[in-house]
């Protein structure tokens with residue numbers, strides 16, 4: 001492994017970069033994008049302008065007091081699962097990989113201008129140390145925060161040529177950033193930022209109206225593209241997990257499996273937060289798992305739509321047996337039926 005400092009291929013900040021000869025991959029630790037790895041077959045993802053905001057909003061960064069083992073990677077899902085299992089058994093050699101590909105990134109990406117604005121407000125509020133405190137962003141962080149495209153992509157003929165994109169001019173990107181910032185100010189969501197906008201970045205402070213909007217969004221089920229999945233996790237349920245993931249992805253949403261984003265054994269504030277921020281929850285009750293029952297109950301209490309799945313022949317707890325459930329015989333039944341159900345009840 002060799003450590004060099006060079007431009008992050010996603011955001012152009014100076015990033016630590018390690019070549020991993022064993023996996024034919026390059027590992028980056030970027031101050032804006034966090035820890036991520038591009039494998040040889042994943043280099044094309046660099047053409048995706050959605051990747052920079054995706055990494056920024058979901059980044060894994062080393063904390064001051066604790067090491068971070070998680071990282072985003074384009075390596076295959078199966079290998080990610082293997083390494084994650086090793087990690088859970090105490091072998092940290094390959095860390096805790098979280099798979100990403102174009103579908104994952106595009107499904108996460110806000111579908112409209114107003115969804116972007118909502119995401120920006122939630123991000124700024126979560127970064128403010130105390131209410132009303134300003135948050136500093138350097139230029140690269142600001143571009144990712146504001147969903148500004150950094151790359152000019154070729155029409156399509158050159159794909160999948162590795163270097164076929166060009167970086168947009170800095171001044172064009174910054175103009176676009178100011179356009180979004182102006183909107184935030186005109187709507188009264190942020191304080192006047194102009195005197196705090198410098199060559200190198202910007203300082204943003206939410207107004208009371210901005211905080212009120214954040215409160216509203218966090219209560220409202222229509223925010224976001226994430227769907228939390230509650231089920232039994234383990235090697236015996238990997239096929240089930242992938243079937244559910246496919247059903248959710250095909251419907252245009254992003255499946256969140258809590259063991260892929262947090263290390264947890266049981267219910268934690270993080271889990272509750274993921275449920276609150278999900279547009280809906282998918283629960284598989286086949287294994288009569290207490291956690292899954294709890295998560296379903298919590299989601300229902302918040303008024304989130306819940307889609308139930310269960311293997312045919314399993315008896316459901318009487319409280320929820322009345323609820324319309326997708327009964328599946330084999331995992332192959334799941335993706336199409338789940339996609340249809342999501343489109344019929346959520347969209």
Ligand SMILES: [Zn+2]
Pocket residue numbers: 008009010011012013015030031032033034
């Ligand atoms: Zn970066």
